[in-house]
Amino acid sequence: MLKKISVFVLLISAAALFFTGCSGSNDSDAVTLKVGSQNYAEVEILGELVKTIINENTPHKALHIRNLGSSMACHEATIKGDLDFHTSFTGTLFLGLFNQALTDEYRDPEKVYRYVHDNLLEEYGLYAFAPYGYNNTYAVSVPRKWAEKHNITKQSQLAPHAKDMILAVDQSWKDYPGQGYKEYVELYGFEFKETPQMDFGIMYQAIDKGEVDAINCYSTDGQLIAQDLVVLEDDKGFNPPYNGILVANNKILEEYPEVKEALTVLEGLIDTEQMQELNKQVVVDGKEPDTVAEEFLKDKGIIN
Numbered sequence: 001m002l003k004k005i006s007v008f009v010l011l012i013s014a015a016a017l018f019f020t021g022c023s024g025s026n027d028s029d030a031v032t033l034k035v036g037s038q039n040y041a042e043v044e045i046l047g048e049l050v051k052t053i054i055n056e057n058t059p060h061k062a063l064h065i066r067n068l069g070s071s072m073a074c075h076e077a078t079i080k081g082d083l084d085f086h087t088s089f090t091g092t093l094f095l096g097l098f099n100q101a102l103t104d105e106y107r108d109p110e111k112v113y114r115y116v117h118d119n120l121l122e123e124y125g126l127y128a129f130a131p132y133g134y135n136n137t138y139a140v141s142v143p144r145k146w147a148e149k150h151n152i153t154k155q156s157q158l159a160p161h162a163k164d165m166i167l168a169v170d171q172s173w174k175d176y177p178g179q180g181y182k183e184y185v186e187l188y189g190f191e192f193k194e195t196p197q198m199d200f201g202i203m204y205q206a207i208d209k210g211e212v213d214a215i216n217c218y219s220t221d222g223q224l225i226a227q228d229l230v231v232l233e234d235d236k237g238f239n240p241p242y243n244g245i246l247v248a249n250n251k252i253l254e255e256y257p258e259v260k261e262a263l264t265v266l267e268g269l270i271d272t273e274q275m276q277e278l279n280k281q282v283v284v285d286g287k288e289p290d291t292v293a294e295e296f297l298k299d300k301g302i303i304n
Contacts, residue, residue, distance in 0.1 A: 032061045033252065033259065036074045036083040039067040041282040041289065042136065042220060042244075042275065046087045048293035049266060050246060056303040057262045064290075071096075075247075079124050084252045088128075089136060090116050091242035095179075102179065102240050109135065109241035120247065127250040127260075130267035131243035134275040138173050138239045139219040141229040143207070154235040158214075159190045165213040167192040168203035173216055179240070187238050219272055222280030244275075265302055 033054055037047035047064045054062035065083070068074050074086035075097070090109065093116045094100050106112050113131060120126040140155050152158065158165070174181045174197060185191050192214075198206060203215045204223045217224065219231050246266060253260040270278070278296060281287045297303045 030059050030061065031256070032063055033084045033256075034082070035062055035064045036068050036077060036086040037064065037066050038069060038071065038074065041222070041279050043087045044289040045278050045282060045293055046132070046244065046246070047085075048290045049297065050085055050087075050263065052290075052293055052297055052303060053262055053265065054259060056297075058256075058259050060256065060259060075124075075126075078126060078247060078249050081249055081251070083249070085246060085248050087244055088247050089242040089244055090131065091137065091240035093120070095240060107237045107241070109243055112241050113243060113245070116245070121250060125250050127248045127253055129246040129248070129263065131245050132266055132270045132275075133243075133268040134220060134270050134272040135241055135243050136218055136220040136272075136275065137234075137242040138170075139217055139231045139234070140167070140214055141207075141217050141224060141231050142214045144228045144230045146213075147230045147232070152232065153230075154233040155238075156188060156235050158232070159188070162190040162192045165192050166194045166196065166211075167214045167216060168198045168206055168212040169195050169216040170200060170203075171197045179238075184238055187236050220275040220279055222276055222278075222283040225276050225280045226284040244270075269300065 035047045035050045035054075037043040044064075044066055047066065051062040051064040054060055068077070068086075071088055071092060074083060075088070077083040078086055090112045094106065094112050095102065098116070098119055100106065100115070106115070109131075113128070117128040120128050140158070142152070147153065150157075150161065152161075169181060174195065181195060196212070200217065200221070203212065203217070204221075204227060206212045207215050207229070208227055215229075217229075217231075223229070224231065246263065248260075248263075278292055281292045282289055294303070
């Protein structure tokens with residue numbers, strides 16, 4: 001992990017030096033800020049949103065550095081100042097970084113965010129903006145036609161059907177310590193007929209072909225819209241909140257408060273259905289993340 005992070009830091013530093021030298025800015029107070037993201041559509045779109053807002057609505061410039069691999073690499077780079085911003089998720093930080101248990105108290109998304117916000121700032125000097133507005137957690141999804149036929153909107157309503165259903169699952173969820181399939185069965189009180197493990201891309205193909213009846217997916221997957229699948233409400237609150245948040249090195253925000261002010265527009269801006277649509281445009285429709293981000297910000301009236 002340390003070797004990978006060191007490579008990322010070298011790439012970030014080299015890119016930042018190149019773009020700073022090429023910026024051509026005549027404003028002596030302008031700086032080039034570095035936004036990092038991992039190599040999947042959602043965080044790349046969010047990185048482009050941050051970059052574009054900085055470029056269009058502040059005197060500064062932003063560089064978006066993609067393909068940084070793990071969330072921990074982004075976290076470490078932001079602490080060191082090799083990155084200034086990255087996107088993370090409240091549940092990832094709460095359960096992973098801070099090693100907290102999901103008690104009944106912390107099924108409240110606001111309490112999880114507040115814990116993450118306070119401890120990131122105190123322990124790491126990182127500032128967590130209020131959530132973007134969407135929750136990218138594990139979800140159970142079924143074809144919309146089937147859900148409407150059986151009048152099902154909640155996971156608890158699967159109880160009389162589950163024994164005859166095949167649920168495709170991701171291995172990391174099925175075996176997740178204290179928060180996997182075993183615990184799901186204990187809470188909801190029913191088991192599925194079969195739970196074959198599949199990669200996410202394969203499970204979407206399988207449900208499209210009718211080979212499985214339901215899938216354990218991410219709630220913001222773009223394929224949900226493309227394949228007319230409906231996410232069933234987790235009415236017993238099994239899954240942790242994974243609200244997307246922008247994380248920044250707080251020193252940058254203190255030094256450039258106009259950047260912080262400009263980026264607060266992202267707080268509460270994107271609901272779960274909108275994030276599904278943005279992801280669909282990249283993953284299914286083949287658009288570039290920068291194009292999707294720019295069009296979204298223009299539609300919202302945030303940039304011209």
